[in-house]
Amino acid sequence: MEIGILGLGKMGKNLALNLIDNGHQVVGYDRNSDTVKGAEKEGVKGAYSLEELVNKLSPRRVIWMMIPAGAPVDDTLERLSSILDKDDIIIDGGNSNFNNTLRRNEFLKELGLHLVDAGTSGGVEGARNGACMMIGAEDDVFDYLEEVFRDVNVENGYLHTGPTGTGHFVKMVHNGVEYGILQAIGEGFEILHASDFDLDYKEIARVWNHGSVIRSWLMELTKNAFSRDPYLDDIKGVVNSSGEGLWTVEEALKLKVPVPVIANSLFVRYRSQKEENFTGKVIAALRNEFGGHKVEKK
Helix, strand or coil, X not given: CEEEEECCCHHHHHHHHHHHHCCCEEEEECCCHHHHHXXXXXXCEEECCHHHHHHCCCCCCEEEECCCCCHHHHHHHHHHHCCCCCCCEEEECCCCCHHHHHHHHHHHHCCCCEEEEEEEECHHHHHHHXXXXXXXXXXXXXXXXHHHHHHHEEEEEEEEEECCCHHHHHHHHHHHHHHHXXXXXXXXXXXXXXXXXXXXXXXXXXXXXXXXCCCCXXXXXXXXXXXXXXXXXXXXXXXXXXXXXXXHHHHHHHHCCCCHHHHHHHXXXXXXCCCCCHHHHHHHHXXXXXXXXXCXXX
């Protein structure tokens, strides 16, 4: 299939290359022309404006946005809505708030356009080699795109969660769970760090990841982080919040669902911006490992 990728940053570019590897034709656009030129060298057909991106795609167009949530999505959809044709499809692969997705879907539906929300997990490596996606879409639109989703995700790594909006809702809750798991790993290593024992954190993470109850990709990444910096001396324990954890807690409050672990992990991230701790170092290092999120260096 022919796919337009809008946004060729660390996630968008890797998704584009993943699609190409699986036999799809990719036209890519980014506001940074140098980024487009770099992607062209790796097989992406470049576009240097939204209009050029649309014109280089054959009907029925599929445009996959990999851009930051919030105003950039609204601005882009406003522009796209005036140059796309009826029945074209827009996929929002970013971490948009599902309430915004529901609002945007109503706007686009009135114009005869289709919005698909593909909540994407697996980080940069997943975008390149096989992601995990939670996909909200109309049934017929999902059927039209399913081969693409099957190609770019790991085996059994995608789900049609329901109508538009459900993909971002499920991904939001996924990220809330992620907050809690990262917090537990960070706190565990802070206890180890506070002890009087001379411990090898890399080796502890390695053994925990072989046969133990808590073995996981995150534990593998913990080992990788300690391999590079045995005591995480080079980074600050500052952990930023992308918004998904806050949205999860807000929705839990609306639904009257108690989420003490997720809520506390969110508060700890806020605290880390003022008061450094080893837990924050571990979480910051892990977020950099799986998502390329920026860490603050000492």
